Amino acid sequence: MGNRVKIAKSAYCGRFAPSPTGPLHFGSLVAAVGSYLDAKFNDGQWIVRIEDLDRQREIKGAASRILHTLEALGMEWDGQVVYQSQRLTYYQAALDELNQRDLIYPCVCSRKEIADSSIVGINGPIYPGTCGEGPMFVKDAHALRVRTHHKPIVFKDFLRGLCMQNLKQEIGDFILRRADGFFSYQLAVVVDDAQQGITHVVRGADLLDSTPRQIFLQQLLGYDTPYYMHLPVVINSVGEKLSKQTRAPAIELSCALMYLVQAIRFLGQNPPAEIVQGDIASFWQWAKKNWRIQQIPRDSARGINSCA
CATH class of the missing domain: 3.40.50.620 (HUPs)
Known part of the structure; x- marks a missing residue:
């Protein structure tokens, strides 16, 4: 096993839960890749949930565009996509x-x-x-x-x-x-995680301060508490979190493999140089086998913003 830390088989259910307020950008891609790899390395399920509660902030077509981007990046989810707007x-x-x-x-x-x-x-x-x-x-x-x-x-x-x-x-x-x-x-995320059987929550460190509130609600409602891992946040050149609000550019699918390689490097992984000359299928084959959470940095850092 080396320095790999693996969780018992069939004990893992993770998720990626974007808000449809814009297209997938590099900051949200890092969270998606981290949650996906942790689930797949542990032979677990990976669920996608669209957090579309606030319809005033929702951008028309953003949810379908996010899902299309995940598919184009080779990220296959388990089961049906869940929409919070249908779970009131x-x-x-x-x-x-x-x-x-x-x-x-x-x-x-x-x-x-x-x-x-x-x-x-x-x-x-x-x-x-x-x-x-x-x-x-x-x-x-x-x-x-x-x-x-x-x-x-x-x-x-x-x-x-x-x-x-x-x-x-x-x-x-x-x-x-x-x-x-x-x-x-x-409230919504606590109810959803419990009803979907989420055992492991892998997401950005910008949500770390929300975790105690969610655990508190889990305790009040008698729900199990998942395991948590908060990944470093991608920041831009002026130190702001890369987000839709800071005008983070969308993932360019013409450069899909490059974005994926940059994402796992941001997460401290060390893919071989030749991986950038391959294809998305071979990228995931390597990444799923070689995921090392011990190498993930704790601190936020700058990431890429384009194919340049």
């Missing part, structure tokens, strides 16, 4: 359960009110709990927040080791359903 009843059922146990409450505070009465935490203003003691039912449009506590949420990340967060102090009671009726990412 499951999220509502989870909210109903939490409501019955008095674990959530309505909040009518505006962003300005929260900013004026809060201290700033790792993800912005920490909600001070203003509405936490109010009536359970209100007539005005309102968000729904979950009651947090001071007991630290502790988990082990495969790359970063032991992580800990006090939700009450560092985040505050957080939103599960927005005032406009949209379910939050935190």
Whole structure:
């Protein structure tokens, strides 16, 4: 086995869950490749889920374009693609359960009110709990927040080791359903991961701070907690996360193999020089056999932006 760390067969189910707010770019490709290789190296399943809850931010045709890009890159997923927009009843059922146990409450505070009465935490203003003691039912449009506590949420990340967060102090009671009726990412991803049987979550380190909130909800809802591995984030020339918001260019399929090679190199893997002269099939054959999580760097770094 050498320095390979392999998980028991048939024990692994991973996923890639992009938002259809634009085409696949190099930053999201790194996350896709990392999750795909970790699943395939461990003889596991790899599921694709389209996180299209916020229809206001969705770009028409982006979901199909992302799926087409994954196919062109030779990344084969297991089962049917799941769309969060088709799963609203499951999220509502989870909210109903939490409501019955008095674990959530309505909040009518505006962003300005929260900013004026809060201290700033790792993800912005920490909600001070203003509405936490109010009536359970209100007539005005309102968000729904979950009651947090001071007991630290502790988990082990495969790359970063032991992580800990006090939700009450560092985040505050957080939103599960927005005032406009949209379910939050935190709730939806927890319900989806549980119902899809996800055992391993491999994603970008920009989501590391969300993990304690998700584990907290898993505990409240009686779900199993997956294993987590947060990959380094690709940044641009000015130190910003490579994303659709920072105008990251789309993957150019005419350079598909080059992008794949750059992605695994970004993840610390060392493919042979001749691999760039081959094809996508031979690339994956080598990559699936030679995946080494011990070589993945922890820190974010610059990546490529084009075929140049």
